[in-house]
Amino acid sequence: MSSQAPAHEDAHEAHHGHSHGHQAGHGTFKSYVTGFVLSVILTAIPFWLVMAGVFESHIVTALFVMALGAVQIVVHMIFFLHMNMKSEGGWTIMALIFTIIIVAIALSGSLWVMYHLNTNMMPMSPEMMKNMP
Secondary structure (H helix, E strand, O other), rough: OOOOOOOOOOHHHHHHHOOOOOOOOOOHHHHHHHHHHHHHHHHHHHHHHHHHHHOOHHHHHHHHHHHHHHHHHHHHHHOHHHOOOOOOHHHHHHHHHHHHHHHHHHHHHHHHHHHHHHHHHHHOOOHHHHHOO
């Protein structure tokens, strides 16, 4: 018998402990509660930042909200999708890194589009609105 793991594992083998190191992580009640509490906190903080007007600058507020949103995505991936460096031979951590890169591209692209739409499409003053057809 070969010392290497087979390319495809039978679900029966993986379930009954005859797996070759490709087990997925399983969450515990404590990890689900921790993930839930972190998710609630990471949702409440941006809501509070916006509603209370904590920062005078809208840019700073938007950056904080985006950063907390990115952290929340990572929290969901770790606590609810059980991504770690051990399961699936480390491939889940590669998926986490890929997701972080995609989220960064999506967030920065969205901000860029919104900024340029606001700058180039919105009127600058009430006088400009009076001159509109």
